[in-house]
Amino acid sequence: MTQFGTFVHTARRSLQEADRRYSLRQVAKRIGVEPGYLSKIERGQVAPPSEAATVRLAKELDQDPDVLLALGGKVSSDLQEVIRKRPRLFAQLIRELRDAPDQAVLRLVREVRDGDW
Amino acid sequence: MTQFGTFVHTARRSLQEADRRYSLRQVAKRIGVEPGYLSKIERGQVAPPSEAATVRLAKELDQDPDVLLALGGKVSSDLQEVIRKRPRLFAQLIRELRDAPDQAVLRLVREVRDGDW
């Protein structure tokens, strides 16, 4: 999963260009990990961090946590909880949507948001 | 999660009543774990087993793997993969459906199955 490291590195670099508070060290400090660890993460030398750390990192870099978690091979635990509460229902829905085009999924989202149940 | 152990124990016992091939030892052997381990699982003395072992157990006991995984605090990795491929889309949909009644989710499932995209 070098995807993860590259993504983080690129995002941070881009912020750093405009604002030197986005050095590796300062970002590491703000999200509560050691600089050495963040360095290894960016270079893909270690596995992506825990869910909690990933979310802190995403927020710090102004990225979507769900996307960053996905790059790290994870799924947010609050989503998992929703599924676990009604496993048959959600398993069926999600498998059904595996090959559906984005459009179709989006339509469902809207349909639900307009709360017509 | 003693839910898990109790569920497994009950399911196995019920099968065992009619068919003595469903002793703890024989089931353990068929799903490829040590009897002592399965015993501890049923009594909640250890955490629920890995995803792979859970699925084998579910099939052996003629139960829905997704349900058993859920009882074990897990979500099937193939579902996770679907989500990880389009994290924003699925995160939004699932969160939107968190409080929706079963009826509403079911309607979506049918809607999608009737493939109207």
Next chain:
DNA sequence: GCGAGTGTGTAGTGTTTAGGAAACATGACG
């Protein structure tokens, strides 16, 4: 009463996860 089969208790094992500590090298600048 003994052998087969049943479930259980204790102890220990290898692997993975999720990092921390500290030293090192580089470059920029005043």
Next chain:
DNA sequence: CGTCATGTTTCCTAAACACTACACACTCGC
């Protein structure tokens, strides 16, 4: 030159995960 600040490297580890090995005790059928 000295001294920041930057990123990197090496080494280490505590805890959780997912089990195995094996001895023990009980009971049922013959």
